[in-house]
Amino acid sequence: MQIYITGSLAFDRIMSFPEKFSDHILPDKIHILNVSFVVDGLFERFGGTAGNIAYNLSLLGEKSVILSQVGKDFGLYDERLQHYGLSVEGIRTVEQEFTAGCYITTDKADNQINGFNPGAMKYPCQYDMTRIDSAEAIGIISPGNINDMVDHPRYYREKGIPYIFDPGQQIPALGGEKLRDAIVGAEILIVNDYELEMVMKSTGMSQEDILDNVAYLITTLGEKGSVVSTRDEETSIGVCPAEAVVDPTGAGDAYRSGLLKGLSMGKTVVEACKLGAVCATYAVEKTGTQEHSFTLEEFTRRYEGVFGPME
Incomplete structure (x- = not known):
C-alpha cells in the first residue's frame, strides 16, 4: 500500500535566552514595546507535519510520498529526505519564498516567544492526484496548506481512496464549513481531546454526528493514551512507558506514523493505534521531532513488552 502524506515541511529554528524575558520588558511601556534579546545560539531542526x-x-520501513511545498532554502532538507529514501516527487518548490519556518526563543523560565513564517506553505502543492493508484493507496491530510487540506479529501472521496483527516492546528483557519466537508467521508478523524472540542464547536457537530460520517474517531490523550471510537464501541489504547519524557513535540506525528504503518500491514485500527503508541514514545524521549531513531527489531521488542506478541 502506498502512503500519501499531505502536510507541511518546515524548519524549526530554536534559540535560548539565558535570562528572563520579564526582566527586559517594562510593564508601563508595553504600548511601545521595543526589545532585543541576545541569545546563546541557534539550533536548526527539520520539522513540519508531513x-x-x-x-x-x-x-518503520515505509517509503511514503510527501505532498507539500517548500522554498528556495530547502536544499539540506531535500538531502535528508532522499537519504532516508523518501520520494520528493510530490513536493513543489516555490522559488520566491522560503520554506516554512518556526522561530522559537525560550528563556530560562521556559517562557517562549514564537514567530511562524508560512513562506511556501501559502501555496498549494499542485500534485497531479491522478497519478495515485486508488486501489493501492491511503492518504493522510495533516496540517499544512489550507487549499490542500480541502482539495485532497475531496479527491480521495471521489476516487474511493481511504484517508485520515488530521486538522490539528489548522482547525481555526479551516473554519466550520471546510472542516465539515473534509471530515464527512473520512475513514478516520484523528484529533487530541482539546482539538475534538474545537472541531465540534466549529462545525456544530456532536461526537455522535462525527461518528455518523466517519468510520473511526481517534482521540489522543497524551500521557493517558488514546481512544478509538466507532458508532458501536470505544476502545482505550494504553501508552508505552517512556524511559524519560524529554520533549513531547512531535509525539502526535509519530503516533500517526505507527497508525499508518499498521493500516498498511492490514491490521485493525485498534491494533494499528498500538504501533502508534510505541512510535510516539520514541519521539518524546528525544528533543526535537526527528532526532530519535530505532531499528525494527528494537521497535518490535518494545511493542511486545507492552502489548504482547505482534500478530
Whole structure:
C-alpha cells in the first residue's frame, strides 16, 4: 500500500535566552514595546507535519510520498529526505519564498516567544492526484496548506481512496464549513481531546454526528493514551512507558506514523493505534521531532513488552 502524506515541511529554528524575558520588558511601556534579546545560539531542526510523519514511517520501513511545498532554502532538507529514501516527487518548490519556518526563543523560565513564517506553505502543492493508484493507496491530510487540506479529501472521496483527516492546528483557519466537508467521508478523524472540542464547536457537530460520517474517531490523550471510537464501541489504547519524557513535540506525528504503518500491514485500527503508541514514545524521549531513531527489531521488542506478541 502506498502512503500519501499531505502536510507541511518546515524548519524549526530554536534559540535560548539565558535570562528572563520579564526582566527586559517594562510593564508601563508595553504600548511601545521595543526589545532585543541576545541569545546563546541557534539550533536548526527539520520539522513540519508531513516531514515528521514521513521520517517516522521510514524508520518503520515505509517509503511514503510527501505532498507539500517548500522554498528556495530547502536544499539540506531535500538531502535528508532522499537519504532516508523518501520520494520528493510530490513536493513543489516555490522559488520566491522560503520554506516554512518556526522561530522559537525560550528563556530560562521556559517562557517562549514564537514567530511562524508560512513562506511556501501559502501555496498549494499542485500534485497531479491522478497519478495515485486508488486501489493501492491511503492518504493522510495533516496540517499544512489550507487549499490542500480541502482539495485532497475531496479527491480521495471521489476516487474511493481511504484517508485520515488530521486538522490539528489548522482547525481555526479551516473554519466550520471546510472542516465539515473534509471530515464527512473520512475513514478516520484523528484529533487530541482539546482539538475534538474545537472541531465540534466549529462545525456544530456532536461526537455522535462525527461518528455518523466517519468510520473511526481517534482521540489522543497524551500521557493517558488514546481512544478509538466507532458508532458501536470505544476502545482505550494504553501508552508505552517512556524511559524519560524529554520533549513531547512531535509525539502526535509519530503516533500517526505507527497508525499508518499498521493500516498498511492490514491490521485493525485498534491494533494499528498500538504501533502508534510505541512510535510516539520514541519521539518524546528525544528533543526535537526527528532526532530519535530505532531499528525494527528494537521497535518490535518494545511493542511486545507492552502489548504482547505482534500478530
